[in-house]
Amino acid sequence: MTRPTPKRKIAIAVLLAVMLTSCAVKQQQPLRPGEEAFPQPHGFNQFTPEDEVKLGHQLAAEVDAQLPELPPRGPIQDYVSTLGQRLAHQLPPNPYDFNFKVVNEKDINAFALPGGPVRINLSTIQAADTEAQLAGVIAHEISHVYLRHSTRNASKQSIAQLPVAILGGVLGNGVGGQLARLGLSFGMGSVFLKYSRDAESEADRTGAKIMYEAGYDPRAMAQFFEKLQAEDRPGTPQFLSDHPNPGNRAAMVMEAISQLPPKLYIENTPEFMEVKRIALTMKPYTAEQVAQMQRQRQPRLNLAGETSIIPANFFQPLNHSAFKMDYPSNWKVLGDSNSAVTIAPPVGISNDGIAYGAVISGYRPQVQQGLSASTEQIYQALRYSNPAMRAVSGVQPVQVNGLSGQAVNLQTTSPFVDENEQPVPERDMLVTVQRPDGSVLWLMFIAPEQQFDALSPTFNRMLQSLQVR
Numbered sequence: 001m002t003r004p005t006p007k008r009k010i011a012i013a014v015l016l017a018v019m020l021t022s023c024a025v026k027q028q029q030p031l032r033p034g035e036e037a038f039p040q041p042h043g044f045n046q047f048t049p050e051d052e053v054k055l056g057h058q059l060a061a062e063v064d065a066q067l068p069e070l071p072p073r074g075p076i077q078d079y080v081s082t083l084g085q086r087l088a089h090q091l092p093p094n095p096y097d098f099n100f101k102v103v104n105e106k107d108i109n110a111f112a113l114p115g116g117p118v119r120i121n122l123s124t125i126q127a128a129d130t131e132a133q134l135a136g137v138i139a140h141e142i143s144h145v146y147l148r149h150s151t152r153n154a155s156k157q158s159i160a161q162l163p164v165a166i167l168g169g170v171l172g173n174g175v176g177g178q179l180a181r182l183g184l185s186f187g188m189g190s191v192f193l194k195y196s197r198d199a200e201s202e203a204d205r206t207g208a209k210i211m212y213e214a215g216y217d218p219r220a221m222a223q224f225f226e227k228l229q230a231e232d233r234p235g236t237p238q239f240l241s242d243h244p245n246p247g248n249r250a251a252m253v254m255e256a257i258s259q260l261p262p263k264l265y266i267e268n269t270p271e272f273m274e275v276k277r278i279a280l281t282m283k284p285y286t287a288e289q290v291a292q293m294q295r296q297r298q299p300r301l302n303l304a305g306e307t308s309i310i311p312a313n314f315f316q317p318l319n320h321s322a323f324k325m326d327y328p329s330n331w332k333v334l335g336d337s338n339s340a341v342t343i344a345p346p347v348g349i350s351n352d353g354i355a356y357g358a359v360i361s362g363y364r365p366q367v368q369q370g371l372s373a374s375t376e377q378i379y380q381a382l383r384y385s386n387p388a389m390r391a392v393s394g395v396q397p398v399q400v401n402g403l404s405g406q407a408v409n410l411q412t413t414s415p416f417v418d419e420n421e422q423p424v425p426e427r428d429m430l431v432t433v434q435r436p437d438g439s440v441l442w443l444m445f446i447a448p449e450q451q452f453d454a455l456s457p458t459f460n461r462m463l464q465s466l467q468v469r
């Protein structure tokens with residue numbers, strides 16, 4: 001007879017633990033009243049709640065600039081803010097910065113960003129029959145934030161750890177700022193907005209709890225989602241694509257609330273009916289119109305104004321804790337002496353990213369490895385954040401002011417468009433050098449393809465002044 005070796009014992013213990021956990025997920029206890037009885041966030045998450053708040057601010061700035069939102073004050077916006085804050089207030093103490101904005105868009109949808117921003121399409125208000133139904137959508141979104149679903153999701157995708165490790169890595173002061181500085185675009189199909197069915201039932205359950213505590217019948221939330229599902233419209237409402245039905249929402253909510261003492265629920269209010277009346281007089285933009293507006297908002301590459309990007313002949317030093325480097329005196333430095341930095345002509349930076357200049361950041365590999373392996377990982381991480389990016393050369397050795405570095409030439413699409421709103425190809429050069437502490441300093445030189453050669457001498461002069469610390 002063989003006895004389990006210690007290794008096998010561990011494997012069995014792990015298996016049991018996994019089985020127990022999955023049973024625990026299946027057999028949900030009914031909700032109880034009171035603050036301490038709130039479902040808790042769980043699962044591996046490599047972001048801290050503070051990271052989430054920062055990231056949320058950055059992503060919201062990007063999203064708010066791109067979507068047709070209602071003005072910050074007005075009857076609909078004021079009403080939704082008040083309702084949202086009242087619902088968020090039911091949660092146990094938390095560091096999140098909840099804010100609620102209405103997007104003048106026709107698809108029935110709502111979404112939440114990490115750390116607290118919640119955006120609700122006008123059509124959702126038009127489609128809700130009662131305040132309780134609208135409260136249900138908002139409570140569901142608040143729950144995704146509180147349960148930290150989008151960052152848990154991002155943490156699960158192992159490749160996503162690379163950008164985080166790189167962007168929030170050795171030079172990092174928060175992921176969000178660097179995501180934004182790098183112009184890593186936050187698409188509407190972003191990893192932060194896709195939820196699993198498990199996450200959906202968790203959000204329904206926590207949403208039900210929020211509803212109950214705020215005085216709404218939690219069943220109104222499930223009823224609204226089922227109403228969307230049943231509606232005879234062409235195509236799935238966007239809300240259900242982003243928030244897939246975990247199956248039998250209404251029965252699950254009924255089960256979750258079965259032990260809660262009965263309450264006299266608020267179903268509707270005159271304020272909701274008035275806001276809905278105003279909303280119904282408005283004509284929200286279609287997704288197609290919104291996309292068109294976004295294309296028009298992209299900055300144009302103004303060839304006539306090119307002089308503003310021409311680097312000054314006079315270079316000045318940048319003293320960073322990880323390196324020292326000279327740069328054209330008329331270019332700007334974003335970041336500080338401990339963070340990732342961007343050095344660029346002011347006109348080369350837009351909300352959508354950097355079209356001209358250099359980004360300098362750091363990366364600490366998980367294991368000891370050669371520079372080639374780190375260069376490859378940095379490239380993969382950048383590519384993950386910007387799938388249009390591709391290498392147009394292999395990794396090549398390069399001398400950087402006496403140091404052995406590596407370089408790879410990349411191609412992608414510039415955040416700028418031409419006079420005809422057509423995308424402009426961009427060329428980037430990624431250069432990596434080892435730091436004495438084993439981490440890697442990486443520099444990305446960026447310009448539209450057409451002007452890269454003209455800027456090459458400037459980029460080289462910067463690179464050849466580099467001193468790594």
Ligand SMILES: [Zn+2]
Nearest residue numbers: 195200203243
């Ligand atoms: Zn959801």
